[in-house]
Amino acid sequence: MLLFLIQVAQAINFSREVASQIFEQGKPAMVLFYENSQQDQLNEFQKVKNENLLLVEANNQDKSVNKLIQLLQIDQLPAIKLLKCEGKTWQDVQSINFDDQLHYDKLNKFIQRYQEGQLLYDIQSEDVPGKQVQEGIEIVVGHNFEEHVKDTNRNYLIYFYSQDCDLCASMLQNLIRLNNQIRTGKTSIKPNKVRIGKINGELNKINGLKIERYPTLYLYKMNDKIPIEYKGDRTTEGMLMWIESMNF
Numbered sequence: 001m002l003l004f005l006i007q008v009a010q011a012i013n014f015s016r017e018v019a020s021q022i023f024e025q026g027k028p029a030m031v032l033f034y035e036n037s038q039q040d041q042l043n044e045f046q047k048v049k050n051e052n053l054l055l056v057e058a059n060n061q062d063k064s065v066n067k068l069i070q071l072l073q074i075d076q077l078p079a080i081k082l083l084k085c086e087g088k089t090w091q092d093v094q095s096i097n098f099d100d101q102l103h104y105d106k107l108n109k110f111i112q113r114y115q116e117g118q119l120l121y122d123i124q125s126e127d128v129p130g131k132q133v134q135e136g137i138e139i140v141v142g143h144n145f146e147e148h149v150k151d152t153n154r155n156y157l158i159y160f161y162s163q164d165c166d167l168c169a170s171m172l173q174n175l176i177r178l179n180n181q182i183r184t185g186k187t188s189i190k191p192n193k194v195r196i197g198k199i200n201g202e203l204n205k206i207n208g209l210k211i212e213r214y215p216t217l218y219l220y221k222m223n224d225k226i227p228i229e230y231k232g233d234r235t236t237e238g239m240l241m242w243i244e245s246m247n248f
Contacts, residue, residue: 011046011055014065018056022083029054030111032102033069034078036061041078041102048107052115053082075203078102082114124205136179137172138197142204148197155194155222155248160201162214167234171215172198174236178243187240193222193248221246 012018014031022029030053032045048055058065060077072081080102125142132139140148140158149156159175161168179196181187201211209227215234218227232238 011048011057014056014058014062014068016064018054019064019068021054022056028052028082028084029056030107031056031058031081031083032078033058033060033065033074033081035059038078044102044104045107047104048111050111053111080107080110082110124203126200126203134198135176136183136196137176138195140197140199140204142199142206145199145204145206148195149220150225152222152225154192155246156220157194157196157243158218158220159196159198160211160214160216160218161198162202163200165214168215171217171234174234174239177236178239181236181240188244189248194243219243219246222248 011032018029022031030048030050032042034042034045034057036059042057045055045057058068060066060069069077074081128141128144129139132144137159138148149158157175159172161172175196175198182189182194183191185191199206201214201216217230217239219230220227230239230242232242
């Protein structure tokens, strides 16, 4: 179904009527969720002029806005969500998470990517970090998942975790040990044959993947990028035996 496009050039405040346009009529909206102390970010958002999107300001002082923040699992403000629904069924959610000031240029770039069809709605992503390796483990987010994990030149072990999960923290340490063993030639696996990455499954949603528990570990083989879930114990030895059985 084609998107309904509406001619609104300036941002408007969130209201029941606006929510109806988004959630019942399938109209695309870029929503800024903010709090009173973030006037500078609001000013940048208000500079945006676009006739193809409903631009919405959503202050968390409004009770209905707070309910929407909970529904969308927004953990930090300010936050931008590009939303579209059809009927009462969620179709798409695309987000920008800001770890610094919200800038007009960054917003326009995001809109341009949307209009050029470069955004996958059902990917939710943190910003790509400046430092993308931590203790030998690559840091993966929604926006660089394809680039890292589905690279056909290498096998990729990707670990989905939750920030508050104790089992996740201990498994990560075992993965760090596993990576060190592979990198230093202490296993039968050639160091250039496999990479290991981690992704926060609560803050990053990937098209076609539904993570139901944490931690979850998937292997994407070089020549067959269909994820294989690891279901063994979470020890370094157990994971190593499993990978070695793949005969890379």
